[in-house]
Amino acid sequence: MNDLITGNEAAAWGARLAKVDYVPIYPITPQTEIVEKISKWAADGLINARVTRMESEHSMLTAAGAAALAGARVFTATSSQGLLYAFEMLYNISGWRAPLVMVNVSRGLASPLTLLPDHNDVLAARDSGFLQFHAETCQEALDSVLLAYRIAEDSRVMLPAIVNLDGFYLSFTRERVDVPEQKDVDDFLGPYKVKPLSKENLPSMGITTLDPAVYSYFRYQVHEAQKQAIKAIDDATKRFEKFFGRKLKAIEAYMAEDADYLLIMTDSFSTIGKRAVKRMREENVKVGLLRLWALRPFPIDDLVQAVKGKRGIAVFDQDLSPGLGGIIYQEIAGALYGTDDAPKLASFIGGLGGKIPTDLDFEYMVKVLKENIPPNEPHLLMSKSDMELVKKQREIALRGGV
Amino acid sequence: MAILDPSKGIVRVVFYGRGGQGIKTAGRILGRSLFTSGFNVQDFPIYGAERRGAPVYSYVITSSEELLERGPPESVDLTVIVDKSLLNLVNPEGVLLVNSVFPLENAMSVDMNSFIGKLGSYALSAAAASASAALINGIGRNEVIEAINKEVIANQYLLKKEVEIAVSVFDYVKKLPTPKTIGAKPKKDELVELSFDGPDISTPLILAKGTSTLRKTGAWRLVRPVVNLEACKACYLCYLACPEGVIKLNDESKPIISYDNCKGCMVCQEVCPFEAIKAKPESEVSLIE
Ligand code: SF4
Ligand code: SF4
Numbered sequence: 001m002n003d004l005i006t007g008n009e010a011a012a013w014g015a016r017l018a019k020v021d022y023v024p025i026y027p028i029t030p031q032t033e034i035v036e037k038i039s040k041w042a043a044d045g046l047i048n049a050r051v052t053r054m055e056s057e058h059s060m061l062t063a064a065g066a067a068a069l070a071g072a073r074v075f076t077a078t079s080s081q082g083l084l085y086a087f088e089m090l091y092n093i094s095g096w097r098a099p100l101v102m103v104n105v106s107r108g109l110a111s112p113l114t115l116l117p118d119h120n121d122v123l124a125a126r127d128s129g130f131l132q133f134h135a136e137t138c139q140e141a142l143d144s145v146l147l148a149y150r151i152a153e154d155s156r157v158m159l160p161a162i163v164n165l166d167g168f169y170l171s172f173t174r175e176r177v178d179v180p181e182q183k184d185v186d187d188f189l190g191p192y193k194v195k196p197l198s199k200e201n202l203p204s205m206g207i208t209t210l211d212p213a214v215y216s217y218f219r220y221q222v223h224e225a226q227k228q229a230i231k232a233i234d235d236a237t238k239r240f241e242k243f244f245g246r247k248l249k250a251i252e253a254y255m256a257e258d259a260d261y262l263l264i265m266t267d268s269f270s271t272i273g274k275r276a277v278k279r280m281r282e283e284n285v286k287v288g289l290l291r292l293w294a295l296r297p298f299p300i301d302d303l304v305q306a307v308k309g310k311r312g313i314a315v316f317d318q319d320l321s322p323g324l325g326g327i328i329y330q331e332i333a334g335a336l337y338g339t340d341d342a343p344k345l346a347s348f349i350g351g352l353g354g355k356i357p358t359d360l361d362f363e364y365m366v367k368v369l370k371e372n373i374p375p376n377e378p379h380l381l382m383s384k385s386d387m388e389l390v391k392k393q394r395e396i397a398l399r400g401g402v
Numbered sequence: 403m404a405i406l407d408p409s410k411g412i413v414r415v416v417f418y419g420r421g422g423q424g425i426k427t428a429g430r431i432l433g434r435s436l437f438t439s440g441f442n443v444q445d446f447p448i449y450g451a452e453r454r455g456a457p458v459y460s461y462v463i464t465s466s467e468e469l470l471e472r473g474p475p476e477s478v479d480l481t482v483i484v485d486k487s488l489l490n491l492v493n494p495e496g497v498l499l500v501n502s503v504f505p506l507e508n509a510m511s512v513d514m515n516s517f518i519g520k521l522g523s524y525a526l527s528a529a530a531a532s533a534s535a536a537l538i539n540g541i542g543r544n545e546v547i548e549a550i551n552k553e554v555i556a557n558q559y560l561l562k563k564e565v566e567i568a569v570s571v572f573d574y575v576k577k578l579p580t581p582k583t584i585g586a587k588p589k590k591d592e593l594v595e596l597s598f599d600g601p602d603i604s605t606p607l608i609l610a611k612g613t614s615t616l617r618k619t620g621a622w623r624l625v626r627p628v629v630n631l632e633a634c635k636a637c638y639l640c641y642l643a644c645p646e647g648v649i650k651l652n653d654e655s656k657p658i659i660s661y662d663n664c665k666g667c668m669v670c671q672e673v674c675p676f677e678a679i680k681a682k683p684e685s686e687v688s689l690i691e
Contacts, residue, residue, distance in 0.1 A: 004437045004445075112606040169472045173446040174433060268472050275470035356473045364593050383591045394603060400610035 001179045007138040007170030008033035010177045011077065011103045011163065014145025016047050017185040018101075021072035023051045024063040029115055030167035031079040031105040038075070049075075057086035061102070065089060065160070068098035071196035073149070076100065079167065080107035080121045087124070093160050094129025094222055099152035099192075100160050101145055102130075106267065107167040108353040116354025117166040119267065119319040123295075123327050129222040131161035131229055132296040134266045136252075138175040141165045143246060144293075146185060150236040153192055156228040166268040168354065180244055188243045226297040233294055250299035252291040253306055255281060259288030260311045261369045262343075263362070264332060266292045269318060269351050276362035287366055292328070300335045307336065310343040312369030317378070318351035325349070325378035344372065350381035357381065404539040405497060405580055406479055408441050412465040414475045415534055418492050419484035420624060422454040424527030427553055428484065429460030431531035434549035435541045436464045444471055455622040455666060457488060464538075477586035480537060484514070484530045487684050491621060495586050499533055499575075501526075510581045512574070517567050525564045528554065532568035536575035543572055615663055619646070623666030625681040629657050633678035640670035640679060 005013070012034045015023065023042075025035035041047045054060040057078050068074040078086060083104055093100070104125075106117040126132065133148055135141040141163070148161040165171060180188075195201050210218075230250070237248045254274050256262055265273045270291040277289050290306055292299070307313055317326025324330065329347040336342040346368050350357045361381040368379070406413045415432060419425040426447035433445030447460040461478075463471050479496040483489055486502045498509040505511050514529040528550050535541045547565050554564060598604075636655040645667060648660040657670070657679075671679040 004434060004443060168446070168448075173444055173472075174430070175444055175469075176437065176442065271470050271472045278470065354473070358476070358591075360591060360593060380596050382594055382596055384594050385589065385591050387594055387596075396610065396613055396616060397606070397608040398603065398610060400613055400616075 001181075003177060003179060004174045005138065005177050005179075006033065006172055006174050007135070007141045007165045008105070008172070009037055010138045010142040010179075011105075011145055011165060012037035012041075013177075013179050014142045014163075015049075015075040015101075016041060017142075017180060017182060018073060018075070018146060018149050018189060019047070019186070020049050020075040022064070022067040022074050023049050024054050024060040024067070024074075024076055025051060026054050026057050026060045026078065026082065028057075028079045028082040030107060030171040031077050031082070031103070033171065034077045034103060034105070057082040058089060061086040061089040061093065064100050064102070065093035065096055065098045068093075068100040068160070069096055069194070069197075071192070071194050073192040074098075074100035075102075075145075077103040077105065079105040080109060083121050083125065084109065087128075090125050090128035090130055090160075095218065097158045097222075097225075098160055099149075099158050101148045101152060101163060102160065103141075103145065103163045103165065105165055105167045105171045112353075114353040116168055117268075117318075118352045118354065119164070119327075122162060122164045123319050125162060126296055126327075129159060129226070130296065131157070131159055131226070131294075133161065133163050133294055134292065135163060135165040135170065136268055136270045136291060136293075138170055138173065139177050139246070140248070140293075141170060142177060142179065143240065143244070143248060146180075146189065147233075147236050147240055147248065149189055149192075150239070151229055151232045154229070154232040154236070155193075157225050157232050159222065159225050159229065164267065166354075169268045178244075178246075184243050188239065229297045230299060230301075233297070233299075248293060249302075250292075250294035250297075251302045251306055252293060254289040254291065256288030256290060256306060258286065260286040261288070261366055262307060262310050262313045263287065263289045263365060264292065264313060264315045264328070265289060265318075266295065266328065267318065269316070269357055272357055273316065273362065276357075276359060279359070280362070280366060285366060295328075298331055298335065303332065303335050304339050307343055309341070312344045312346065312372070314346050314348055314365040314369055316348050316350055316357070316365070320349055320352060329378065344369070347378040348381055349378050355381075355386075358383070404576075405537055407539040408436065408464045409466045409540060412463065412467070412469070412471070413480070413538060414478040414496075415462040415464075415480040415482065415538075416459055416478045417462075417482045417484060417530055417534075418457065418459045418488050419526070419530075420454075420488070420622070421449070421456045421458050422624070423458075423484055423523050424530075425458045425484060426460050427527035428482070428530040428534075429462050430553045431527060431546070431549045432462045432534050433464075434553050435531070435535050435545040436462070436538070438548055439541050439545045441466055441540065442469045444469055448474060455624045456619075457491065457621055462534075476589075480534060482530055482534050484526055485685065488621075493587070494584055497537060497581055497583055499537070499581075501530065508582050508584060510575070510578055512571065512578075514571065517571050517574075521560070521563055521567065524556075524560065525567050528564040528568040529571045532572040533575045536572045543569060546572060615660075618662050619665050620660075620662045623661075623664060623684050625666045625668065626661065626684050626687050627659055627664065627666065627668060627670050627679050628682050628687075629659065630678045630680065631656050633676050634674075635676050635678070637675065639673045639675065643669050643673040645669060 108114040152161040315329040501514040502511040
């Protein structure tokens with residue numbers, strides 16, 4: 001079925017088609033529409049899931065993890081401040097090896113306050129052990145939820161997953177989405193196989209203080225499982241293409257093969273990056289784009305392959321680690337350091353608080369690469385008119401302005 | 403008379419109105435009409451304050467080619483102003499279509515309210531969407547009707563009425579002469595380096611007093627409280643009850659309302675024992691202005 005639906009609704013459809021059993025919820029803009037939709041479907045008897053509103057995101061995630069261990073296929077969703085409020089449970093749940101799927105609808109973190117997206121919220125979760133998949137389109141919001149279950153529940157992996165989609169630019173934007181047939185999804189996913197709790201199977205978790213060596217072993221196993229997830233992604237995406245005809249990859253390469261220069265981006269602004277690439281191609285600038293769909297596990301081998309022989313790479317970070325710079329830039333630099341002929345890298349910060357990148361930004365990024373003088377500091381993509389707005393508002397805040 | 407052609411390139415439409423006027427739905431009806439006509443579509447609303455009466459806008463972006471678009475576009479091809487009192491708040495671009503009784507320079511004025519009649523703002527979304535659909539090549543009347551039936555939540559009677567209204571608006575706009583296109587103002591811009599600013603100015607603190615009055619929340623008003631000073635007995639009640647604190651008293655202790663920030667909640671009218679405050683629709687008042 002083809003329909004015009006929002007990113008939020010598409011994500012909700014992912015959960016519906018995955019036939020989730022349990023959905024603990026807590027509202028937060030711009031995510032709420034997802035759990036509203038699921039609540040409505042449950043109330044109308046269209047899905048057979050137990051939906052429970054908790055009193056906070058922390059409890060929501062705790063319930064989600066516990067239910068996943070008890071044998072339920074679990075879905076939940078949050079955003080921004082809500083994700084941070086639930087934070088301590090992220091590490092617990094990956095340690096429990098509970099393969100639930102949580103959607104994060106990205107929204108910049110306060111302070112100052114915004115409702116529009118950047119990725120400091122979801123990237124804060126990058127070390128938690130959750131798998132992380134980032135959607136570019138509404139279609140991908142749906143597809144990524146299905147893939148996330150397949151990969152998370154893979155017997156080699158057994159880890160929870162976050163599917164990220166951008167607030168507003170996807171969450172409230174309607175696009176054409178192909179909603180797959182239930183039967184096909186059933187066959188694609190298969191049932192969630194975990195030994196249900198019973199008298200014979202009543203495990204308890206080692207949550208007391210453990211010997212450091214024992215702690216090291218279990219924590220490092222989460223990393224080993226993430227490495228296995230690279231293979232699981234490969235298998236799951238191939239299977240997905242066979243079932244639904246859509247190709248997803250850990251890294252999507254756009255006009256990248258013959259490119260001299262590459263932009264690296266994630267999430268919904270990659271679409272604007274692609275438009276810029278297309279436009280620059282018309283002016284014979286040999287530029288392409290890599291889009292990271294999988295951020296955890298980080299697809300190092302694919303990345304090394306994709307950048308081979310390129311002259312320069314501009315990383316667009318819609319996030320910021322103050323005191324260091326772009327988070328994804330650091331990850332890419334780390335992955336490429338020491339590889340033969342690693343291309344020059346340059347770091348750009350843009351899209352904070354949902355600031356839409358412009359042609360000017362992309363042209364500048366390519367110019368920096370072409371002139372072969374990558375700055376050793378990140379560049380904030382900020383224009384004169386942006387600064388005029390800042391000045392005006394600052395003036396009002398300090399002096400009452402006008 | 404269709405003047406915008408999504409089969410020849412990207413067409414970007416924006417609807418401006420207020421919360422409660424069905425602006426999001428207008429975008430969705432147009433979006434759905436284009437979708438069923440076989441075009442690629444994106445539609446999305448933008449809310450400022452999430453409140454009835456506050457300015458709301460929604461975008462529809464469409465093309466027969468692949469859409470590489472995210473978020474509000476830098477320029478638009480059709481601006482539809484559903485609430486005329488917003489005319490001086492927006493920067494019209496492309497073809498300008500205004501819901502207005504009077505003819506306007508460089509704009510198509512369509513008196514949507516006269517088509518809607520008693521149905522009120524209920525049917526504005528259908529009227530605005532079909533007026534814009536009439537300007538786009540490749541959308542037929544049937545697609546608009548289908549879209550209204552799919553996007554509008556109403557009972558059978560209202561739906562039927564809305565479809566009738568939409569069809570009349572559609573046929574009417576089709577016959578109007580082609581308006582001038584207002585060119586997008588070219589934005590000259592360049593990237594700048596950010597300098598270090600000390601924490602005294604680089605912290606998001608509001609130190610000046612009374613800055614909230616600079617946010618003209620008066621633009622959220624659908625109706626305006628107008629005081630009849632003759633009838634007023636200076637009892638202070640409205641002054642005390644106004645939740646926004648926008649009523650001052652004059653030398654005779656009678657109320658002066660600041661329309662820059664009055665949100666039109668009409669609490670003042672409610673509490674006045676002498677019926678000295680009356681509500682006037684903002685669209686009427688701004689017409690006189
Ligand atoms: S309408 Fe509301 S905000 Fe305006 S003056 Fe009356 S009470 Fe105050
Ligand atoms: S409540 Fe009525 S009578 Fe009393 S001060 Fe206000 S306008 Fe005048």
